[in-house]
Amino acid sequence: MRDAEEFDALYTACAGRIVGHLYLLTGNLNEAEDAVAEAFTRAWQRWQTVREADSPEAWVRRVASRIAVSSWRKATNRIRAHHRAAVDQSVPGLNENHVALLQALRRLSADERRAVVLHHLNDLSVAEVAAEMQRPVGTVKTYLARGRRAMGGMLTEEPQEEASHG
Template sequence: MRDAEEFDALYAACAGRVVGHVYALTGNRAEAEDAVAEAFMRAWQRWATVRETDSPEAWVRRVASRIAVSSWRKAFNRVRAHRRAAVDQGVPGLNEDHVALLQALQRLSANERRAVVLHHLNDLSVAEVAAEMQAPVGTVKTYLARGRRAMAGLLTDAHQEETSHG
């Protein structure tokens, strides 16, 4: 009974954050939700091990990210077409800034995008990002610097296009 209660508490505390993280990585809410559901299922199957980790939430986030990226790589063309259709139809709750942010994130390399999302959207420290990505702190700082520089250019370009067309 204790296992189920602990697991339920973890799910209640972090499922929304993890879905938001994976959504920012993939740009596809349905895939994010599927990846997070799969990650929580794996966490439950390995709960005795997962509960003993430094951060069960980080474990779930890492597994969900890997599931999503793997799925994304396998179905790149399908996802890209879906994203275009979703942007064209408009997603309730998303404004033009959110769409621009997600589109800019998709232009980053996978490692830059993951570092930027973990650090800036999930508020993890550089050390925590490095631990989650299993990369040296210096490498994460490089990913963040490159990602921020690229995002600044992409978002500035998007803003300039918007103001020149609007």
């Protein structure tokens, strides 16, 4: 019973965050939810090992990320078609800023996007991001700097009134 209670507590505490993380990485809420569900299934199957991990949440997030990447590799053509169509889809509850953020994230390399999402949107430290990505801290800092620089150019806009008066 203790195992089920601990697992349920982990799921309740972090499933939403992990779905959000995967959604930002994939741009597809259904794929994010599917990958997270599969990752939690695997976590339950290996609960004795996962519960002893430094961060069970990071374990699930890492497995879910790998599942999503594997899905991309298996269905490259389907994913490309989806991304073309997804740009035109209206997603309830998103405003212009959310859409701009998602579009900017999509333009980053996979490593830059993952580092930016983990650090800035999931509030992990650079060291935690490096551990999760299995990269040196310096490499993660480079991903973050490049990602911020690229996104800064994409997300900065001059207000119309100021631009027309200048």
